[in-house]
Amino acid sequence: MNADDAGARAGRTVYRIRWLPGTDRLHASCFCGAQREFEDPVVLWDWLLGHPEGHRPGRAAAQDAPAPAAALV
Amino acid sequence: MIVTEFARNQWYVAAYGHEVGRRQLGRTVLNEPILLWRTEDGRAVAMADRCVHRRFPLSESPSHLVGDRVVCGYHGFTYGPDGVCVAVPAQQRIPRTARLRTYPVVEQDSFVWVWIGDREPGDTLPPRAPWLVSPDYATVCGMEPLNARYGLLVDNLLDLSHETYLHGGYIGTPEVAETPITTEVDEDAGIVYVSRHMDDAACPPFYAESTGIKGRITRWQDIEYHPPCLYLLHSRVAPVGSPPPAADGTDPHAFHVEVVYAITPSTENSTYDFWAVARDFALDDEKVSDFLRDSNRTVVLQDVAALDTLEQVLAREPDRYQELSVNIDTGGLAARRLLAKMAQAGAVRPEAAAR
Numbered sequence: 001m002n003a004d005d006a007g008a009r010a011g012r013t014v015y016r017i018r019w020l021p022g023t024d025r026l027h028a029s030c031f032c033g034a035q036r037e038f039e040d041p042v043v044l045w046d047w048l049l050g051h052p053e054g055h056r057p058g059r060a061a062a063q064d065a066p067a068p069a070a071a072l073v
Numbered sequence: 074m075i076v077t078e079f080a081r082n083q084w085y086v087a088a089y090g091h092e093v094g095r096r097q098l099g100r101t102v103l104n105e106p107i108l109l110w111r112t113e114d115g116r117a118v119a120m121a122d123r124c125v126h127r128r129f130p131l132s133e134s135p136s137h138l139v140g141d142r143v144v145c146g147y148h149g150f151t152y153g154p155d156g157v158c159v160a161v162p163a164q165q166r167i168p169r170t171a172r173l174r175t176y177p178v179v180e181q182d183s184f185v186w187v188w189i190g191d192r193e194p195g196d197t198l199p200p201r202a203p204w205l206v207s208p209d210y211a212t213v214c215g216m217e218p219l220n221a222r223y224g225l226l227v228d229n230l231l232d233l234s235h236e237t238y239l240h241g242g243y244i245g246t247p248e249v250a251e252t253p254i255t256t257e258v259d260e261d262a263g264i265v266y267v268s269r270h271m272d273d274a275a276c277p278p279f280y281a282e283s284t285g286i287k288g289r290i291t292r293w294q295d296i297e298y299h300p301p302c303l304y305l306l307h308s309r310v311a312p313v314g315s316p317p318p319a320a321d322g323t324d325p326h327a328f329h330v331e332v333v334y335a336i337t338p339s340t341e342n343s344t345y346d347f348w349a350v351a352r353d354f355a356l357d358d359e360k361v362s363d364f365l366r367d368s369n370r371t372v373v374l375q376d377v378a379a380l381d382t383l384e385q386v387l388a389r390e391p392d393r394y395q396e397l398s399v400n401i402d403t404g405g406l407a408a409r410r411l412l413a414k415m416a417q418a419g420a421v422r423p424e425a426a427a428r
Contacts, residue, residue, distance in 0.1 A: 012261065014257055014258065015260070015407075016256070016257050017256040017257070018255050018256075019253030019254055019400060019403075021253060026400060031260075041399070041402055041403040042406065045403075045406055
């Protein structure tokens with residue numbers, strides 16, 4: 001079983017969250033190219049929606065990042 | 074938190090086309106009582122389901138249709154399909170304000186969609202579910218009323234891991250809850266995608282008995298949620314070892330089931346749960362149709378029972394109860410966010426409400 005075979009869609013403003021196989025971690029990628037791993041989906045969405053704050057294309061952090069203020073979830 | 078506000082200026086499913094005919098049908102959508110009926114030439118009409126005089130529901134007997142007019146069963150006020158009152162009892166003068174609000178209607182893919190909002194839809198059309206009327210598919214459908222807020226049904230359908238526990242013996246197997254998901258949100262289109270692909274899974278009775286597959290299966294669940302109303306579950310089932318879909322999109326070695334839900338808020342704590350199951354196999358087999366209709370209705374009623382209970386629990390809870398979200402909720406959280414954004418964007422302006 002795996003989740004890798006679900007196809008990613010091309011799009012300028014597509015957020016993607018992939019559950020890393022064999023772990024409890026979520027890999028988030030923003031349409032701007034920034035990527036980061038999380039364990040908590042609420043913190044993950046806070047980071048994605050906080051765009052562009054804290055987003056640095058190509059940089060991946062190992063741990064959940066402090067959440068920016070904006071959150072609707 | 075669970076979304077409770079309504080997203081206005083949106084299309085909602087009010088009924089199946091086959092429900093709307095020459096007898097009035099009353100539905101409440103986003104707290105608005107709506108009368109649905111069909112003119113003699115077959116056009117579906119949606120208008121306010123309250124007589125302007127003393128508010129008697131035009132969907133209630135002895136209100137009735139006479140040709141293309143609706144006659145109020147209380148005092149006889151009569152309305153045309155444009156909502157304009159054309160007859161008032163015992164007087165010639167018809168008050169200028171004697172007209173019912175009408176709602177834009179689109180009939181599409183077996184559904185009757187109504188536009189709820191304070192502006193016209195313009196070029197905006199409802200999302201599609203073409204399988205429901207395709208000759209390449211056979212469809213069964215129904216609607217179950219839910220005594221729970223619509224956000225609970227959205228949560229439920231975006232997290233299919235509940236199938237393992239709530240729907241065991243029908244559509245749930247251990248693999249559903251164990252397989253990680255991929256979530257995507259297309260901000261431009263306003264669509265949430267949640268995918269769970271199982272490479273080697275038990276075949277639940279829902280699919281074993283309808284397809285005839287005896288062994289284990291590859292099972293794909295690809296959700297496409299078009300908030301606020303339309304939910305599509307593209308389900309692909311094939312015996313383990315079957316070839317994957319071809320590059321041109323054809324997939325002759327698999328069985329395909331398109332599960333469609335229209336999630337229509339009725340009031341703050343009630344919802345219309347429209348459901349349909351379309352399949353691309355055993356098209357003329359009535360036994361398969363009966364089985365899928367009965368099984369899916371059972372599954373829907375299991376959801377209804379659980380969510381009705383949950384609504385009662387939430388209604389008694391303090392406002393600031395802290396809920397817990399985990400990885401399986403990633404898609405549901407995305408849906409909540411889009412719904413909240415839509416509700417905010419479509420909020421009724423004070424001047425519009427006062428018209």
